[in-house]
Amino acid sequence: MVRRAAPNFRVIAMIVASAMLMENIDATVLATALPTMARDFGVGAPAMSIALTSYLLSLAIFIPASGRMADSFGSRTVFRSAIAVFVVGSILCALAPTLSFLVLARLLQGIGGAMMMPVGRLVLMRSVDRKDMVSAMSWLLVPALIGPIVGPPLGGFIVTYLDWRWIFYINVPIGIIGMIFVSIYIDEVKGKASGPFDTIGFILSGISLGSLLFGFEMSSHEGEGAFSIFLIAIGLLFGIAYLRHARKHPSPIMDFSLMKVPSFGTSVIAGSLTRITQGAQPFLLPLLFQIGFGLSAAAAGQIIIATALGALAMKPMAKFVFRRLGFRRSLILNGILGTIGYGLCAAFRPDWPMPLVFIVLVLSAFFLSFQFTAYNTIAYDEISKERMSSATSFYTTFQQLMLSLGICIGALALHGSMALSGTETPALGDFSAAFIVVTIISITATFWNLRFSPTAGEEITGYKAKQTKGAVAES
Structure with missing residues (x-):
């Protein structure tokens, strides 16, 4: 099979942007549906916040590891796999019978999301000529700006006229099409591993970033001020520990x-x-x-x-x-x-x-x-x-x-x-x-x-x- 040579940079940019748009809309559309989901699961609406924070936890832990994954297995393979993991996580979210099951599915979905963001950008950087980089980045930025705007009204429409589970099902055809286009238009590029995987750094950075993201998120909720400050303090302490560790490691995460x-x-x-x-x-x-x-x-x-x-x-x-x-x-x-x-x-x-x-x-x-x-x-x-x-x-x-x-x-x-x-x-x-x-x-x-x-x-x-x-x- 002969691969297409040098596809237009807009094609690559839109493939990456579409994956990121799917992720951005998913993150924002869910907030609108939380009260309805809480009723179906038989829990109070405040308890549903864990469905959002569990996703953030996956992002915090796995984003730093994404670059190393792309170097080891290839940017196309990791990007395509990230979309697949995100889609599987979406299906499991849609099928979730309980809140606990939903949280586990969101953690899996977050692993895919964590890899899609940085590896998608890496795919673009490795696939597009420098002279086209400005135009390509302009296309790539659109999902981050449109997602939070489109998400809430789309969520309201789905909850009102369909079923909240369709919030996750709509990711399936988008993801499948995305994986096909990634296979056709994006080349496989691997980097050189500069040293052993930084396991301790992976743990320290995950705890630090997870605590900081949770802390910042909780600060916008009524009555969560003390817990938010505690989480941010934990995040800063582990962040300092990571910085001390990174000075000694040959290839910090x-x-x-x-x-x-x-x-x-x-x-x-x-x-x-x-x-x-x-x-x-x-x-x-x-x-x-x-x-x-x-x-x-x-x-x-x-x-x-x-x-x-x-x-x-x-x-x-x-x-x-x-x-x-x-x-x-x-x-x-x-x-x-x-x-x-x-x-x-x-x-x-x-x-x-x-x-x-x-x-x-x-x-x-x-x-x-x-x-x-x-x-x-x-x-x-x-x-x-x-x-x-x-x-x-x-x-x-x-x-x-x-x-x-x-x-x-x-x-x-x-x-x-x-x-x-x-x-x-x-x-x-x-x-x-x-x-x-x-x-x-x-x-x-x-x-x-x-x-x-x-x-x-x-x-x-x-x-x-x-x-x-x-x-x-x-x-």
Whole structure:
């Protein structure tokens, strides 16, 4: 059988993006169905939160190991297997007769999800020419932005008109088609193992990341403040233990020496700060429109669709802007515009014209979507092929962690403002305070964006080549 040679980069990007969209929608659609599932299982609705946190646990444990798995067995094999595990886990979730069975199925599903995120990005990095990387990353970013928007209304539709088990069954045909396309269009690439598998690091990082993710998640729940602080403290202690261990291991499961690579380290830090806003917005905006504005869940969802439209509008323009401005200037300018745009949410009031609210959200999402495309691309500019798998798992781990931290900070800021004002229900002023807090944190990414080299990513964008031609013409 002759394999197709050099498929269009959009085909590869869309294969990876479709798998990630399946995962993102699954993660968000479930929250809508939890009350109905609780009734079927004969438990209280709060008990169903374990169905969400069990998935997070799998992510935290297995994301760091994904790069090593891809090096050992090949990126195509691991990516295809990850989709298969996710689909099998989805089927078991749909068949679950009890909550305990569902939790075990979600743990299995999370193993597949943990491998899909970083290995999918690795597949793209290994399959796409550098000149097409910006456009490919623009396509890849879409699922992360659309999933949280499409998920809740889709979940409401399924619960209302079908059965909650279809939430998991819809993953089956998508996953099967995805595995077929992976087999046809994606080549097998293996990396070189640099040393023995870091078993102790795997355990330490799993406990640390799992505790941190759980802690951040619990912080947004009423009455879970003390437990959240305990989990975060455990996560930090095991994180310190891991860092001490990693200094001595020849091939640590999370290689912090990658932070010494200028473009990668700067992208991780600046991107992490900016993701505080990205994580907080899906939590704060629906609450603002439903509690602060008094809108129905359906009406609030229609407004928040603006963020998905803004992200999609950005996609065809990223490469052109990078070619004109370069990465450094683009990151500085768009980072400020996008963060301030979301900061304007603090000024939203019910008497604002809804079209104006919609336009602000579209523009804010446009600029921040552009920003994440830039970070996700420039991060790997100076990473060698040998370290690419370690870099993708490292980057994805921090991406997931900071999105959860964004929810945590948004929730803490909201509750802190409510405590100061002595109210039990958040008022418009409390939402304003929360938006301002996350915006101030994210805007500090500008100082890190200034540290990028003016010629960063020149091979990817052709920015320097264009400037050089201009200089020759002038002479």
